[in-house]
Amino acid sequence: MKIKLPANDSGGLVTAFYLYRNETGVHDELDFEFLGNRPGKPIALQTNIFTNGVGSREQRIKLWFDPTADFHYYKILWNHHQIVFFVDNIPIRVFKNNMIKGVGYPNSTMQVVVSLWDGSNWATDGGQVKADYTHGPFEAYFQDFNINGCHSSPSMPNVKCLSQDYRWNSKTYWTLKPNQQKAYELIKEKRMTYDYCTDGIGMTRPNDYKECH
Numbered sequence: 001m002k003i004k005l006p007a008n009d010s011g012g013l014v015t016a017f018y019l020y021r022n023e024t025g026v027h028d029e030l031d032f033e034f035l036g037n038r039p040g041k042p043i044a045l046q047t048n049i050f051t052n053g054v055g056s057r058e059q060r061i062k063l064w065f066d067p068t069a070d071f072h073y074y075k076i077l078w079n080h081h082q083i084v085f086f087v088d089n090i091p092i093r094v095f096k097n098n099m100i101k102g103v104g105y106p107n108s109t110m111q112v113v114v115s116l117w118d119g120s121n122w123a124t125d126g127g128q129v130k131a132d133y134t135h136g137p138f139e140a141y142f143q144d145f146n147i148n149g150c151h152s153s154p155s156m157p158n159v160k161c162l163s164q165d166y167r168w169n170s171k172t173y174w175t176l177k178p179n180q181q182k183a184y185e186l187i188k189e190k191r192m193t194y195d196y197c198t199d200g201i202g203m204t205r206p207n208d209y210k211e212c213h
Helices: 178-190
Strands: 002-004 013-023 026-035 044-050 059-062 072-078 082-087 090-096 111-118 141-143 192-195
Touching: 013 072, 026 072, 026 082, 044 082, 044 090, 090 178, 178 192
Parallel strands: none
Antiparallel strands: 002 072, 002 141, 013 026, 013 111, 026 044, 044 059, 059 192, 072 082, 082 090
16 A cells, blocks of 8 residues: 655644454454654654554654655565564564463454544554644545455454465465565664653553564
8 A cells, every 4th residue: 555644734643544443342463554644743653553442552753754754665475374464565573472371463354544633642653642623634645556465354264364375374474584584673773762662651551562572
């Protein structure tokens, strides 16, 4: 998915692209959330993961470009071994399948959603900056919508979705390649500004998340 964010004052607003399921007691979610800001101030990219209704797994990074100036490519790789968030084909987050440790892992049918919504109570400077609708309309642009996936339904899951006949399930995609791992380590070192595993605030307690250890 290519996305271009609102160019005007977007403080308090959230532009989102995510995979989602919330029905019959199952809540799984994989989020790209762009946290708007005042003109001239950086827009943070936040990712979050919900498994079996448990979220608060936020990570935030500073982007190395202006996401309002042009389209950039955002992608999620999801298979039974790992979930990887990409920006312009650079991995910015990896969530491994740690079900063996008792960590939930998304394994249900999900749909793709895009949205632009008011997050004034938290999105910018912890909620200090509110959305100013006098600067609207706010327009986010989406293009090159392309899904490589396995068709399934909540009522009748497709057992073939785990087959290695699907490219993304093959062993090549079980871990990052060496060059991807190097790029990912640089993102964590140079660009990450918040990680729930080390900077947990409010209701987030890092010790509650087994994947952090």
